[in-house]
Amino acid sequence: MTTASPQVPTEAPGSRARGAWHALRFPLAVAAVLLTVSVLASLGSEQFPTGHLEPGSVEPDGTRALVNVLREDREVEVVRSSEAAAEAVSGAGDAVLVLTMDHRLLPEELERLAGLGADTVLVQPGVNTLEAFAPGVEVSGRSDGESLLGGFSGAGLEPHCDLPAAAAAGPVHLDGELYTASAGTGCYPGGTGDALVRVERDGAAITVLGTGTPLVNDALDRAGNAALALNVMDADTVVWLRPDPPQQEGGASPVELLPPGLRWSLLPLLLTLALLALWQGRRLGALVPEALPVVVRASETTEGRAGLYRSRQARDRVASALRSGFLERNVPRLGLGADASPAAVVSALADRTGDAPEELRALLYPGSPDPWTADDEALLRLADGLDERVRRLQR
Amino acid sequence: MAVTGRAALLALLATVAVAFSGLLGPQAAGVAVALVVLLVALDVLLAASPRAMRLSREGDTSLRLGETATVYVIVTNPTRRRLRGLVRDAWPPSAHASPRSHRLRVDPGERRRVATELTPTRRGDAHAAGVTVRSIGPLGLAGRQRTLRAPWTVRTLPPFHSRRHLPGKLSRLRELEGQHTAMVRGQGSEFDSLRDYVPGDDVRSIDWRATARGDGVVVRTWRPERDRRILVVLDTGRTSAGRVGDTPRLDHAMDAALLLAALAGKAGDRVDFLAYDRRVRAQVRASGRGSQVSRIVEAMAPLEAELVESDPAGLVGTVLGTQGRTRRLVVLLTDLDPASLEEGLLPRLSALTSRHLVMVAAVRDPAVDAMAAERGTSTALYRAGAAERTLGARRRVTAELRRMGVEVVDADPEHIAPALADAYINLKAQGRL
Numbered sequence: 001m002t003t004a005s006p007q008v009p010t011e012a013p014g015s016r017a018r019g020a021w022h023a024l025r026f027p028l029a030v031a032a033v034l035l036t037v038s039v040l041a042s043l044g045s046e047q048f049p050t051g052h053l054e055p056g057s058v059e060p061d062g063t064r065a066l067v068n069v070l071r072e073d074r075e076v077e078v079v080r081s082s083e084a085a086a087e088a089v090s091g092a093g094d095a096v097l098v099l100t101m102d103h104r105l106l107p108e109e110l111e112r113l114a115g116l117g118a119d120t121v122l123v124q125p126g127v128n129t130l131e132a133f134a135p136g137v138e139v140s141g142r143s144d145g146e147s148l149l150g151g152f153s154g155a156g157l158e159p160h161c162d163l164p165a166a167a168a169a170g171p172v173h174l175d176g177e178l179y180t181a182s183a184g185t186g187c188y189p190g191g192t193g194d195a196l197v198r199v200e201r202d203g204a205a206i207t208v209l210g211t212g213t214p215l216v217n218d219a220l221d222r223a224g225n226a227a228l229a230l231n232v233m234d235a236d237t238v239v240w241l242r243p244d245p246p247q248q249e250g251g252a253s254p255v256e257l258l259p260p261g262l263r264w265s266l267l268p269l270l271l272t273l274a275l276l277a278l279w280q281g282r283r284l285g286a287l288v289p290e291a292l293p294v295v296v297r298a299s300e301t302t303e304g305r306a307g308l309y310r311s312r313q314a315r316d317r318v319a320s321a322l323r324s325g326f327l328e329r330n331v332p333r334l335g336l337g338a339d340a341s342p343a344a345v346v347s348a349l350a351d352r353t354g355d356a357p358e359e360l361r362a363l364l365y366p367g368s369p370d371p372w373t374a375d376d377e378a379l380l381r382l383a384d385g386l387d388e389r390v391r392r393l394q395r
Numbered sequence: 396m397a398v399t400g401r402a403a404l405l406a407l408l409a410t411v412a413v414a415f416s417g418l419l420g421p422q423a424a425g426v427a428v429a430l431v432v433l434l435v436a437l438d439v440l441l442a443a444s445p446r447a448m449r450l451s452r453e454g455d456t457s458l459r460l461g462e463t464a465t466v467y468v469i470v471t472n473p474t475r476r477r478l479r480g481l482v483r484d485a486w487p488p489s490a491h492a493s494p495r496s497h498r499l500r501v502d503p504g505e506r507r508r509v510a511t512e513l514t515p516t517r518r519g520d521a522h523a524a525g526v527t528v529r530s531i532g533p534l535g536l537a538g539r540q541r542t543l544r545a546p547w548t549v550r551t552l553p554p555f556h557s558r559r560h561l562p563g564k565l566s567r568l569r570e571l572e573g574q575h576t577a578m579v580r581g582q583g584s585e586f587d588s589l590r591d592y593v594p595g596d597d598v599r600s601i602d603w604r605a606t607a608r609g610d611g612v613v614v615r616t617w618r619p620e621r622d623r624r625i626l627v628v629l630d631t632g633r634t635s636a637g638r639v640g641d642t643p644r645l646d647h648a649m650d651a652a653l654l655l656a657a658l659a660g661k662a663g664d665r666v667d668f669l670a671y672d673r674r675v676r677a678q679v680r681a682s683g684r685g686s687q688v689s690r691i692v693e694a695m696a697p698l699e700a701e702l703v704e705s706d707p708a709g710l711v712g713t714v715l716g717t718q719g720r721t722r723r724l725v726v727l728l729t730d731l732d733p734a735s736l737e738e739g740l741l742p743r744l745s746a747l748t749s750r751h752l753v754m755v756a757a758v759r760d761p762a763v764d765a766m767a768a769e770r771g772t773s774t775a776l777y778r779a780g781a782a783e784r785t786l787g788a789r790r791r792v793t794a795e796l797r798r799m800g801v802e803v804v805d806a807d808p809e810h811i812a813p814a815l816a817d818a819y820i821n822l823k824a825q826g827r828l
Contacts, residue, residue: 264420265413268427272406275398275435282397284496285527285542290487293517294702298637298644298730299762306766306781310774318780325767325783328790338794376773383770383779 053100053123053212055240060218066229067240069220075237082109085241089118092237096121100212102129104243119205121232123212124177134206136182140193143175143210156223161187163198165231169224176211207232315373319382323364326386330393353392360389396439397529402536406431438532443476445528445541452523452547454510457696460554463514466547468526470499471506480531480538482509485524489517490549515551518646519697523547552696553646557654557812564658564816571824589613621663623828624681624721626714627652627691630729631698632672632705637730639760639808645700647758648728651812653688653695655726658816660686662823670698671713673706678717705729707739711746724752724828726815731757731805733788737795744799752827754802756815759789761807
């Protein structure tokens with residue numbers, strides 16, 4: 001350290017931009033790869049609408065299969081609102097209206113559709129719908145042990161009636177709601193009522209199905225499901241009405257529901273946060289740099305050598321170091337010079353420690369090969385032997 | 396520009412007020428934000444300019460490592476506004492400045508003094524980094540901040556822990572001089588003067604020739620050699636950077652060198668000092684009589700071990716070149732590292748020993764001695780073997796140095812300073828200086 005002023009690290013021009021590039025290039029590459037993969041994956045995949053009895057859906061509970069079959073020999077118009085349905089029915093000469101998800105329609109819309117006087121297929125209709133289209137038909141129960149969507153595991157219900165559409169179709173999976181009709185034909189009886197009811201109303205045939213199960217993609221190829229569906233929708237034009245959910249009117253977002261004062265307090269709140277950040281973040285003067293001291297242990301080379309000895313199992317080196325350490329420390333105490341002969345050292349040591357000279361010679365001057373370096377155990381015995389001699393010498 | 400917690404609190408209150416303002420929300424928000432911004436801006440404008448403050452310093456300029464120094468900053472306010480706020484006297488981290496900042500209030504035309512205590516943990520010079528003044532406006536909401544230059548340097552001197560050995564070694568010196576009450580005759584080797592015999596003097600010191608010339612019995616007094624020259628050489632190369640315990644070898648060597656310098660100064664010898672690795676890092680030449688310890692301490696303070704191999708040829712050349720023809724004691728404080736000594740210093744040592752008395756002092760690492768005593772497992776034995784090898788190499792270098800007539804002092808950090816002092820006293824007692 002000199003008496004110069006503190007060294008402030010200087011940055012080469014452009015190194016900041018390079019540092020930013022070094023720090024950002026990996027995240028940027030990952031983002032680019034993710035973007036490419038997702039774009040490629042989305043290419044060529046067509047989005048189908050989903051939902052129960054949805055004519056465009058390819059899901060098990062959709063009806064795309066039935067609609068495609070119907071389209072082979074008749075017009076199919078898929079409509080989403082009662083207005084469009086009324087228009088389509090009026091515009092076609094011979095039309096049958098298929099009404100699904102009728103709970104989404106308001107009573108006045110139902111009245112209007114019923115007033116069209118067209119042939120109609122009602123799929124699991126609600127009470128309001130039954131009243132509007134087929135007064136006299138009542139819900140009498142459900143066939144047992146079936147889920148709401150309708151199961152179709154068994155062979156299905158037998159028609160047991162003389163309605164041609166049903167008789168020709170044979171057994172059909174119609175496990176759902178059951179109806180009783182004061183007038184008209186009931187088919188597929190199952191307990192407390194019939195699963196299919198056909199009534200006449202002002203010259204129009206109203207068919208009530210207790211469930212939409214026979215129409216869905218998954219069940220269309222079982223039993224007589226497809227046949228029944230084609231038979232009851234027997235017209236030049238099939239108007240398939242699956243109303244969209246009614247739009248919420250006058251809805252307000254959560255922010256709009258907040259009192260205006262609270263909403264507007266966000267502005268001073270932002271200012272508060274900015275002031276808090278400035279208060280806590282403003283440093284009282286710059287940081288002071290200082291060169292770090294060198295920290296290196298003086299014994300580092302010795303410890304490094306110990307690691308090398310151990311990794312190479314250098315027992316011969318260790319043995320000779322231990323022996324020479326023993327000799328260099330203790331021979332001068334015996335009154336011998338550093339260049340004393342092994343024989344003189346051994347005899348002097350034997351005099352002082354009382355050990356047999358042969359034993360000491362084997363310990364200190366074993367010759368080659370050295371039996372004390374055979375394995376780690378022998379080396380430990382050598383160290384113990386030397387320590388024992390040191391103790392006797394000091395006694 | 397700086398704001399206080401009070402400004403954030405004000406903005407928070409404004410937020411709450413707007414939240415309860417109901418349908419007046421938009422207007423209330425606008426007014427609240429404008430009000431807070433206006434007050435903050437006003438406070439910034441009304442605060443005394445920190446740039447206009449005049450700073451000066453006083454206080455300690457040097458201390459020993461481990462002590463605490465106090466440095467003052469005097470803030471003079473020449474403006475017509477009152478200065479309120481914070482002052483921070485910034486120092487490098489190792490200086491451990493405390494407190495970190497001061498609250499301050501200086502009326503117009505007045506001045507105030509703030510004290511910062513420094514307890515450095517590193518030897519050497521610490522330079523003040525700057526004084527930051529944060530001036531807060533009269534509302535206490537916001538203010539201005541500026542870092543001003545106020546240069547000051549505090550030099551941290553070596554601690555000289557071994558000073559506690561000085562009285563004991565001095566009393567040994569006095570024994571040599573014969574001034575010690577327990578000694579009848581001084582063991583010094585240099586004739587000092589004649590004086591009258593007083594009962595109790597050693598009869599062997601009676602100068603019969605002088606006694607015959609005069610009336611009374613006259614004795615000779617002796618004193619140790621004086622006015623010998625000693626050169627303490629500190630090796631600041633890589634081997635001095637290694638830490639023994641928690642302190643670099645260099646610092647242990649400094650401690651020993653300081654004790655030797657203090658002792659030799661008291662004994663009437665002249666002490667020169669030289670720090671060298673590949674060039675002269677510090678040098679002190681004795682000027683006249685008296686102790687050079689304070690000058691040597693000053694020269695040592697900024698020294699750090701460099702991570703370079705020392706240049707023994709240059710070292711020998713410097714020692715021979717800068718000194719006169721007079722014989723002196725050259726004390727070289729280095730490490731008994733066989734690799735660097737055998738290749739560098741040993742071949743060139745004869746040039747030094749032919750003219751001077753050379754002493755090599757080295758700090759021995761107790762960690763290596765502890766390693767050499769490890770037993771029990773094979774890993775411990777490998778460590779013991781490596782340590783024995785290091786110790787053996789040290790012994791060989793020591794023997795080689797002694798063969799060349801060099802005095803060698805090899806002791807662990809606790810004992811290096813007294814061991815070096817003892818070696819010096821022994822040389823003096825033998826009259827070998």
